[in-house]
Amino acid sequence: DAGVIxxxxxEVTEMGQEVTLRCKPISGHNSLFWYRQTMMRxxxxxxxxxxxxxxxxxxxxxxxxxxxxPNASFSTLKIQPSEPRDSAVYFCASSWHLGVSTSETQYFGxxxxxxxx
Amino acid sequence: AQSVTQLDSQxxxxxxxxxxxxxxxxxxxxxxxxxxxxxxxxxLQLLLKYLSGSTLVKGINGFxxxxxxxxxxxxxxxxxVHISDTAEYFCAVSDRMWRISGGYQKxxxxxxxxxxxxx
Numbered sequence: 001d002a003g004v005i006x007x008x009x010x011e012v013t014e015m016g017q018e019v020t021l022r023c024k025p026i027s028g029h030n031s032l033f034w035y036r037q038t039m040m041r042x043x044x045x046x047x048x049x050x051x052x053x054x055x056x057x058x059x060x061x062x063x064x065x066x067x068x069x070p071n072a073s074f075s076t077l078k079i080q081p082s083e084p085r086d087s088a089v090y091f092c093a094s095s096w097h098l099g100v101s102t103s104e105t106q107y108f109g110x111x112x113x114x115x116x117x
Numbered sequence: 118a119q120s121v122t123q124l125d126s127q128x129x130x131x132x133x134x135x136x137x138x139x140x141x142x143x144x145x146x147x148x149x150x151x152x153x154x155x156x157x158x159x160x161l162q163l164l165l166k167y168l169s170g171s172t173l174v175k176g177i178n179g180f181x182x183x184x185x186x187x188x189x190x191x192x193x194x195x196x197x198v199h200i201s202d203t204a205e206y207f208c209a210v211s212d213r214m215w216r217i218s219g220g221y222q223k224x225x226x227x228x229x230x231x232x233x234x235x236x
Contacts, residue, residue, distance in 0.1 A: 004160070031221070043161075043207065043226040055218045091160055097221065106224065108153075108160030 004109035006092050012115045018080040021112045024073055025094030033106060034067055034077050035091040043091070049075065050097055082116045089113050119144040119212045121227035129233045130198055138193040138230045140208030149222065150191040151209040152182055155229070161207060167191065178202065198234050205229045 005024040013019055025032050034046040048056040052069045060067070064083070069075040079086055093106040122141045130136045142148065149168050153161040165176025172184040182193045191208060207229045214223035 042228040045223065045225075048221060048223070050219060050221060053218060055221055056214060056216050056223070058216075093160075104222070105163050105166065106161075108162065110158070110160050 004092055004094050004107055006090075006109035006112050008112060009110060010113045010115075012117065013082055014117050015083055016081045017116075018078065019082045019086075019114060019116075021077040021090050021092075021114070023075045023077070023092030023109060025075070025092070026107055027073065029094035029096050029107070030072070031095045031097040031104075032069060032075050033093040033095075034075070035093065037089045037091060037111070038087075046077070046090075079114075082114075084116045087114055087116050119148065119210050119223075119225050121208050121210050121225055123208055123227035123230050125230050126228070127231045127233065129235055131235050132200055133197045135196050136194065136198050136202075136232065138206050138208075138232065140191045140193065140227060142189055142191060142208070142210045144210055144212050149211045150182075150184060151211070151224070152176065152180070152191075152193050153207045153209060153226075154178075155205045155207065157204070164193070164206070198232070200234050200236060202232060203234045205231050 007022045030051050032049040035043050037043045046059045047067045049069045067077045089111045091108050091111045093108045095104045095106045098104050120143050124139050151166045152164040154164050155161045164180050165174045167174045167184045175181045180195050208227040209224050211222040211224040
């Protein structure tokens with residue numbers, strides 16, 4: 001398996017522009033997570049999907065952020081409009097959800113390094 | 118609410134020396150504990166995890182960790198480090214999270230410890 005695939009790997013944009021990050025989870029996995037990593041705040045969960053349905057979006061910072069999962073093999077995280085404080089590394093991870101009483105291994109993509117000028 | 122504390126942000130150690138990376142957690146109920154490693158410009162990958170059973174957990178690359186419930190700790194150890202172990206290590210705890218849409222195991226990560234192996 002190719003693992004979790006994220007694109008682009010690097011993105012430089014200007015403040016106010018729309019940014020779209022993409023993720024292809026591991027085939028067969030039914031859970032998908034979007035994380036943001038910064039020096040100040042570490043690794044934060046933004047949103048969690050199970051079977052393409054958003055279960056927990058309490059980590060999404062504000063209305064400028066939105067995420068979709070139209071099918072089991074694709075998800076997007078969109079920032080519109082982008083701001084310099086959105087600069088971070090964004091990770092997508094996937095797993096096979098076994099139930100609420102057990103914790104499965106999450107498999108991370110290589111991340112998208114976003115710089116908003 | 119669950120949380121993870123990694124007290125050491127950086128740990129320098131000479132090659133072939135032993136190393137311990139400290140992790141303390143807090144959680145209201147029984148937990149699952151993890152150590153992930155992040156090499157430069159890569160995503161995180163699982164080193165080892167504790168779900169239940171033996172408190173000594175062995176992982177990949179010669180690492181092991183010991184779950185200590187009374188001290189709420191899950192320290193990571195390796196008896197002899199190699200240059201290739203230079204990376205950032207994250208301790209994590211997962212616990213049940215309930216939402217209207219359903220329940221899941223939410224993973225909370227520590228702030229990470231950078232291990233620098235010195236030749």
